[in-house]
Amino acid sequence: MRLIARRVMLYVVTAIVAITINFFLPRLMPGNPALAVLGKAQSAESPQAVAALELQYGVQTRTGIWGQYVQYWNHLLHGNLGTSLNAYPASVGSLIRAALPWTLGLVGTATVISFVLGTLLGVAAAWRRGSWLDNLLPAMTFFQAAPYFFVAILAVALFATKLGWFPPSQGYDTATLNPAFNWAFISNVLDHAVLPALTIVLASVAGWIIGMRNMMITTMDEDYVLLAQAKGLPRRRVIGYAARNALLPNVSGFALAIGFIVSGALLTEIVFSYPGIGYLLVSSIGSDDYPVLQGIFLIITIAVLLANLIADFAYALLDPRTRQEA
Amino acid sequence: MPRLLRSPKILTGLFLSVVFAVLAIAGPFLAPYSPDSHASTTIGIAQPPSAAHLLGTTQTQQDVLSQLLVGGRSTVLVALVAGVVATVLAVGFGVAAGYLGGWADDLLSMLANIFLVLPALPLLIVIFGLLGKGGSPNDLLIGFIISATGWAFGARQLRAETLSMRSLDYVDSARIIGERRWRIMAFEILPNLIPVVATSFLFTVIYGVGTYTALSFLGVINTSHWSWGTMLYWAQNAQAAQDVHLEWWWFLPPGLAVGLFGTGLALLNFGIDEYVNPRLRSAGLTGRRARRAGLPRRSRIGMTPVLPTQGAAR
Numbered sequence: 001m002r003l004i005a006r007r008v009m010l011y012v013v014t015a016i017v018a019i020t021i022n023f024f025l026p027r028l029m030p031g032n033p034a035l036a037v038l039g040k041a042q043s044a045e046s047p048q049a050v051a052a053l054e055l056q057y058g059v060q061t062r063t064g065i066w067g068q069y070v071q072y073w074n075h076l077l078h079g080n081l082g083t084s085l086n087a088y089p090a091s092v093g094s095l096i097r098a099a100l101p102w103t104l105g106l107v108g109t110a111t112v113i114s115f116v117l118g119t120l121l122g123v124a125a126a127w128r129r130g131s132w133l134d135n136l137l138p139a140m141t142f143f144q145a146a147p148y149f150f151v152a153i154l155a156v157a158l159f160a161t162k163l164g165w166f167p168p169s170q171g172y173d174t175a176t177l178n179p180a181f182n183w184a185f186i187s188n189v190l191d192h193a194v195l196p197a198l199t200i201v202l203a204s205v206a207g208w209i210i211g212m213r214n215m216m217i218t219t220m221d222e223d224y225v226l227l228a229q230a231k232g233l234p235r236r237r238v239i240g241y242a243a244r245n246a247l248l249p250n251v252s253g254f255a256l257a258i259g260f261i262v263s264g265a266l267l268t269e270i271v272f273s274y275p276g277i278g279y280l281l282v283s284s285i286g287s288d289d290y291p292v293l294q295g296i297f298l299i300i301t302i303a304v305l306l307a308n309l310i311a312d313f314a315y316a317l318l319d320p321r322t323r324q325e326a
Numbered sequence: 327m328p329r330l331l332r333s334p335k336i337l338t339g340l341f342l343s344v345v346f347a348v349l350a351i352a353g354p355f356l357a358p359y360s361p362d363s364h365a366s367t368t369i370g371i372a373q374p375p376s377a378a379h380l381l382g383t384t385q386t387q388q389d390v391l392s393q394l395l396v397g398g399r400s401t402v403l404v405a406l407v408a409g410v411v412a413t414v415l416a417v418g419f420g421v422a423a424g425y426l427g428g429w430a431d432d433l434l435s436m437l438a439n440i441f442l443v444l445p446a447l448p449l450l451i452v453i454f455g456l457l458g459k460g461g462s463p464n465d466l467l468i469g470f471i472i473s474a475t476g477w478a479f480g481a482r483q484l485r486a487e488t489l490s491m492r493s494l495d496y497v498d499s500a501r502i503i504g505e506r507r508w509r510i511m512a513f514e515i516l517p518n519l520i521p522v523v524a525t526s527f528l529f530t531v532i533y534g535v536g537t538y539t540a541l542s543f544l545g546v547i548n549t550s551h552w553s554w555g556t557m558l559y560w561a562q563n564a565q566a567a568q569d570v571h572l573e574w575w576w577f578l579p580p581g582l583a584v585g586l587f588g589t590g591l592a593l594l595n596f597g598i599d600e601y602v603n604p605r606l607r608s609a610g611l612t613g614r615r616a617r618r619a620g621l622p623r624r625s626r627i628g629m630t631p632v633l634p635t636q637g638a639a640r
Contacts, residue, residue: 146588
C-alpha cells in the first residue's frame, strides 16, 4: 500500500500544479489576454458578465496576486469554475456537466474495449510469432501514427457518407428525438456511438498490441514459465501465467497512455460533432471563451488522475509484491 | 553499422524520413501556386483532381497540392524542433536524476512524473488559446512550447538506464580516479545510452507531429499559417468528409502525409528496438522460413528462436 500512498501524493501534487498553472497562465501571457476579451465583452456583454470576468482574471481589482490566488482556490473548492463568456450567464460547471456524460460513456467504453482487445491480440501475436498477426503490425503502426481525428475523418467518409451504415454526426437524432429513458432513445444513442467508438479503438489498439507482444516474448523465456510447462500444465494455464506477468508493464503503461487517449478522443468527438467535452472545447476556442477552456483543462486533468489511480489499484491487485512491501 | 541497415524496418523508415525531409526543404519551391490564391471566385464547391490542379482544389478554389507542399515545411520543422529540445531536456533531467541520486533524484523524478500525468494537449490548448491566434505564429516558438510537454517520458527511461549503469565497474573506476561528475555523465554514461536517446528522440518527433497537427486542426494556432493540420481544419470546417461528393482529395493528402511521416519514424524506432533486443525480431520469420529452419510451429517455451536477418541468411 506504500506504493499507492506515494502515487496518491503524486496525483495531489500534480492537481495542485495544474490548478496553479491554470491560475497564473493568463496573468503571465504577454498583453493579458483577458484584457482583449474584456474589450470585446464590454461592448457585447452585460455589466455583471464583465465584473465576473474581471474577478476571474484579476483585472482592476485591489487584491494582490496572492489574495487573488487564495480567492481562486476558494472558488474552486466550492465547485465554482467561473462563468462562460460565450453562453453567459451559464456557469462553466453547468456546461461541462452537460457534456461530460457523453464523453465519459464514449471514451470510457472505447478505452476498455481497446485495452482488453489489444492485450489479448498481443498475447496471441507473441505466442504465434511470425503469423498473420505480425503482418498486421505495419498497418497498425500507421493507424497509431496517424492522428485520431484523421482516422475519424476516414471512418466518416467510408462508413457514414459512402456506405451509409452509421449516422455521420451528433450523439442522437436531435431532430426527431428528445432525451428520455426509453428504448427508442437509447438505441439511437448506441447507433450514433458505434462509429466514434470504433475509431478510438482502431486508433489506440496498436499500442497495446505491440507493448503486450514485446513484453510477452520476453516473459516466455523466464524460468518459471519453463517450469510450468515442464510439470505438464495445459498450454492455456502456461500462457495465463506468462500473460499475467507480462501484463504489468502494460497496466503501468495505461497510466501514461490515458491522457493521450483522452486527448485523441476529444478530437474524434469534434469530427463527429459528438455533444461531449471535445465539442465544447472547439466551440470555446472559436469564441475565445477562456473560462470554459481552462475549466475543461482542469476537469480533464482530474479525470486523467482518477484513471491513473484506478490503474494503480489494478496493478496492486495483479502484483502481490506491491502489497507485501508495507 | 551495416547490420542495422539490413533491417527492412530501418530501410523503410529511413526512406520515408528522407522523403519528408526533402519535402520540407524543397516543398515551398515546388508548389505550383500560392497556397492562399483562389483560382476562381465564382465556383463554390471543391474541384476533383485535374491537369491544372493535380490534387484538386478546396471549396474556395485554392490548390490542395500547393498547400500540401508549403504546409509540409512548417509541420516537419515544428516536429524536429520539439524533438530536439525535448530530447536535450530528457537527457539532462534523466541522466542527472539517475546519476546524482538522493534529493536531486527525488526532485527531478517528481517533476518528470508530474509532466507525465498532466494531460498535454488540453494544457497546450489553454496556452495557445491564451497566446491568441491573431498574430503570425513562429514555428520555433511552437516547437519549444510543445517540447515542454514532451520530455518527461524520455527522461524517465534515461533515468532508469542510468541507474542501472552507475554502479558498473568502469563508472566506479572513473569516479575513483577522480573524474568530475559532469564528465562521467557526459563521456562515460551518455555514450552507452545512445540507442535509448535515439528512440526517445524519434518518439518525441512523432509526438511533435501529432500534437502540432492536432493543435492546428483545432484552430488554436492561426488558421492561415499553412501546415497539414490547418488543411485538415479547413476540410473539416467545410465538412469535406460528410459532403455527398466526398471530397477525398482534400482531407486524404494531409492526413496521409502526417500518418506516413509518423509511420516512418515509428519503423525506425522498432528497427532500433529489434537491433538492441533481437528476440523482438520477426522479420523474415514467415511460416515457410520457420519450417525450413526446423523451428516448431508454435514458440517453444524457454527458447525464443533468433534467426539471422534476411540479407545475412544465405
